[in-house]
Amino acid sequence: MTGLEPFLLEAAKGLTGLVIKAGWEMANIPIDKPAKQLIFRASQQYVRSYTERHGILKVLGMREPIPLESVYVAVQCLDNATLRGYESIEGLEQAYRESKRRQFGFREPSKQPGLTIANQKQYLMVLGGPGMGKSTFLRKMGLEALKGRRREGFHHPCLPVFVELKLFRAGEIDIRSAIAHEFATCGFPDHERFTNTMLEQGRLLILLDGLDEVPTDRMSDAITKIQDFVDLHDKNRFIASCRVAAYRHNFRRFTDVAIADFDDDQIQAFIANWFHSQPKLGQECWEKLTSAEYAAAKELTHTPLLLTLACLLYQRAGQFPTNRATLYERALRVLLEEWAAEKELPRDSLYKGLDTKRKELMLSEIAYEAFKEDRLFLSKREVVEQIERSLKDMLPDEKFIDGAAVLRSIEVQHGILVERAEGIYSFSHLTLQEFLTAQHIVDDYHRVKQLVVDHLTDERWREVFLLLAGLKTADGLLLKMQQQAQTYLTPKLQDLLHWADQITTGSEGNYDPVAKRAAAIYFTLALTLALARDRDRALTLGRDLARDCALDLTRDRDRALARDLDLARDRDRARALDLALALALDRALDLALALDLALALDRTKIFKDVNLRSLVAKLEVLRARISDRKLSREEAVNLAKDIQKLWLDALHLNSELVSLSKAEVEALTTYLNADLLLVQCRQSAVRVSTVAREALEAQMLRA
Numbered sequence: 240m241t242g243l244e245p246f247l248l249e250a251a252k253g254l255t256g257l258v259i260k261a262g263w264e265m266a267n268i269p270i271d272k273p274a275k276q277l278i279f280r281a282s283q284q285y286v287r288s289y290t291e292r293h294g295i296l297k298v299l300g301m302r303e304p305i306p307l308e309s310v311y312v313a314v315q316c317l318d319n320a321t322l323r324g325y326e327s328i329e330g331l332e333q334a335y336r337e338s339k340r341r342q343f344g345f346r347e348p349s350k351q352p353g354l355t356i357a358n359q360k361q362y363l364m365v366l367g368g369p370g371m372g373k374s375t376f377l378r379k380m381g382l383e384a385l386k387g388r389r390r391e392g393f394h395h396p397c398l399p400v401f402v403e404l405k406l407f408r409a410g411e412i413d414i415r416s417a418i419a420h421e422f423a424t425c426g427f428p429d430h431e432r433f434t435n436t437m438l439e440q441g442r443l444l445i446l447l448d449g450l451d452e453v454p455t456d457r458m459s460d461a462i463t464k465i466q467d468f469v470d471l472h473d474k475n476r477f478i479a480s481c482r483v484a485a486y487r488h489n490f491r492r493f494t495d496v497a498i499a500d501f502d503d504d505q506i507q508a509f510i511a512n513w514f515h516s517q518p519k520l521g522q523e524c525w526e527k528l529t530s531a532e533y534a535a536a537k538e539l540t541h542t543p544l545l546l547t548l549a550c551l552l553y554q555r556a557g558q559f560p561t562n563r564a565t566l567y568e569r570a571l572r573v574l575l576e577e578w579a580a581e582k583e584l585p586r587d588s589l590y591k592g593l594d595t596k597r598k599e600l601m602l603s604e605i606a607y608e609a610f611k612e613d614r615l616f617l618s619k620r621e622v623v624e625q626i627e628r629s630l631k632d633m634l635p636d637e638k639f640i641d642g643a644a645v646l647r648s649i650e651v652q653h654g655i656l657v658e659r660a661e662g663i664y665s666f667s668h669l670t671l672q673e674f675l676t677a678q679h680i681v682d683d684y685h686r687v688k689q690l691v692v693d694h695l696t697d698e699r700w701r702e703v704f705l706l707l708a709g710l711k712t713a714d715g716l717l718l719k720m721q722q723q724a725q726t727y728l729t730p731k732l733q734d735l736l737h738w739a740d741q742i743t744t745g746s747e748g749n750y751d752p753v754a755k756r757a758a759a760i761y762f763t764l765a766l767t768l769a770l771a772r773d774r775d776r777a778l779t780l781g782r783d784l785a786r787d788c789a790l791d792l793t794r795d796r797d798r799a800l801a802r803d804l805d806l807a808r809d810r811d812r813a814r815a816l817d818l819a820l821a822l823a824l825d826r827a828l829d830l831a832l833a834l835d836l837a838l839a840l841d842r843t844k845i846f847k848d849v850n851l852r853s854l855v856a857k858l859e860v861l862r863a864r865i866s867d868r869k870l871s872r873e874e875a876v877n878l879a880k881d882i883q884k885l886w887l888d889a890l891h892l893n894s895e896l897v898s899l900s901k902a903e904v905e906a907l908t909t910y911l912n913a914d915l916l917l918v919q920c921r922q923s924a925v926r927v928s929t930v931a932r933e934a935l936e937a938q939m940l941r942a
Contacts, residue, residue: 253387254282257396257442258427277428285398285425286385293378293401298581299548299573307378310512312505314376315350316365316496328616328663335615350499354383358394360494361476362469366483367498368667369578369654370544373480376498377401377446380478384444397444397476398437404461405452412457412464418445441474451485451651462488484650484658500541503529509543513550524553533559535670535702536566542668544578545570562925564709567674574653574671575599592634593645599678601629602655606666606675613699615669619662622646670702677706684715691719695916696727696909704916705923713924714931717917721938724913732907733942735763735896740941742891748844755845756940760911762840762890763897764904833882834858846890854889858882914939 255278297304357363357380367373381399383392400418419434427433437443453461469477469492479490483497501509507525514521528537528549536559540546548570553559560566575595605625609617623642630640646664650656657667666672680686680703687707694700707716728736736756743755834855841851861881870878887894899907921927921935 250286250385250387252279252282254286254385254398255279257387257398258282258433258437274428277426281422281426281428285422285427288425289381289385289399289401294382296375296547298544299551299577301551307375308382309515310509311375311379312501312509312512314353314372315499315502315505316353316356317350317499318496328614328618331616331659331663331665332614353496353498354380354393356494356496357478362490362492362494363478364486364490364493364495365478365480365498366486366495367480368483368542368657369574369652370542371498371500372543373482373498374448375543377448377478377480381444381446393444395444395476396442398442399444399446401446401448403452404447404449407457407461408452408454412461414445414447414464414468418443438472438475441472441476443472443475445475445477447477447479450479450481462490466491482651482654484647484654501543501546502541506537506540506546509546510550513547514554517554520554520557524550527553527559535673536563538668538670539567539570544573548573561922562709563923564674564677564706564925567670567706571599571655571671571674574655574667579652592636593630597630597633598649598653599675600633601626602649603675603679604629605656606672607679610672610676610703615672616659616663616665619643619646619658619664622656622664673702674706677703677710681707681710687716688719691716691723695720695723695913701916704920708920708924710925712926712928713920714928717921717924717927717935718931720913720917720920721935724910724917725938727906727910727913728942729903729906731896731899731903732910735760735907736940736942738892738896739763742846742849744847746845746847750843750845753936753939757911758843758845760907760940762836763892764907834862849889849891851889854885857885861885 255275258278258281259275294307295304296307296310353365353376365373365376378401380393381401383389384395384397384399386392388394388396400421402414402417402421406417415434415438418438419430422434423430447465450461450465465479473492477493479493486495506528510521510525510528511518514524527533528540536549540549549559549566552566552569575598605617605622608625609615623646626642626645627640630637630642630645634640646656650658650664654667655671656664659665666675680690690700690703690707695704704716704720707713739756739759743752743759746755748755837851837855837858840846841855861878865874865878883894886892887897917935917939921932927935
């Protein structure tokens, strides 16, 4: 075990001392040098065996296992009642919306490090959904115990024994025999007597993993045997784990805690650990996840299993899939199929024909109906009724459908639907609800059409649009989006788009024509601000402009133009807004800003028949005229008028065309947002035909 030998040797020495003291000396059994050597070899083999079996991570099709400790991030635990106090669906909805987060976190309950709780509690039940890291936590506690009693680690001198409760799916449920078998395979002398002595002396840390993996028909017997065993050997320390949805028992003595979702610090630490040999790639992965573009993907990574999936995909391709639907579909597949298979969970076949595909269709219908009504939380009764309606259509030969049993099965096995409070359910991740909603819509022409008409400008549906584009050929969706966007244009805005088209078509700048038009509209908005004489109104319009709709569209259409303008990059947003407000606010009467704007435009060559060099020269004349002296209010107003006139003349604009009301600015912002979403959907699309692409290009940002 290259790289682990120092740990192996040190742990074996510590374990040997513990075994001799607890197993023989305290039992008054004499021990000679050969016996000590035998115990040392057995201890060394035990440490090696535990590390090889339980100290590695190999999931989701990883080609090679990796040491668990190389990526492990300390988990946080919280009281198993994270939503205590929320007694109604309305309360949950309000709490979620007030949190302004995509994550179903609402509160920040008091959390404690898992290791701290494991040190404090002799009997600990660790709960969590699928892929939350329950087994990993138990394995890690075993590794900590093997390192010996340490101030910063596990405080109790114990020999860890990892028992997978799935072993008791058949045969006798005998925990003591399972422990003795672990000792026997490593060569401990007189392993039966040794097992009894260690149990009697209370020198074991017994890790009981996966109570939910015991078959339902054996659960009652297993619980009785476990509790009897704990009562009989109550000097030892116990940590058990169970999926929260399967935990319907009140284990005597045990303190129940739930593993908390990973927070941002834990996600970043995990990524850094995962990419420890490729730190630059790890930094890129983290930066991607924290960008607005990947907000929905980041939500999934609060679950350790799906964070592992994200790291695997990024490591293999050096990026996340361009088609975001691919990532979410894979995440859903992991929860519906792959994780249960890797954990070797028995398949719960409640009804013949209730396969993965039917479960997915059923969940998609539930997701869509709730999302359509702007509801994230549903009562158990509602969910059960929807399940029964769906399955009656899918499984017509079944005379009786028990929706509650199906809901429980899905909750326990897959963790896609989660009970947030007593009798109140939601999807485990908003992202999964959005993906399932898109799946339900994608093949229904009328639903797609209605979605575009009703929700094209609704931010809540943005992710659904992006996912729809990635699920099948996107021609129809994109063309409907463009048609709907045109309805937001007033006659004056149509004239403005016509001007932007005329003044950029055929210009020298080697950029995307749509990006040229977007840039032209952006600078026209700057002039709109210039004509907004009173400061309050200018600031109101400025907040609309600060959303940078046209700049974002330019960036997505032609990154070279965005770079050359030096306005659209994230780090230059403040500067971009300064330039946009340069012609409107008193503080921006510094002509240097207006000159910067003119020079930036001249470099890009996006305008046809516009003499920006002449504009720069005239602005220079104005600057020389004021000569850095303090202007009176009247002089400042006159200077602003002069600047405005120079811009209008240079760009062949009349003041009426750019004198937009607040309502017109909002309409233009809405239109630009719709076009931006259209561009992003096209980028996310699995396929767009050449005919549709050309039609979209021809019409975008044109009246």
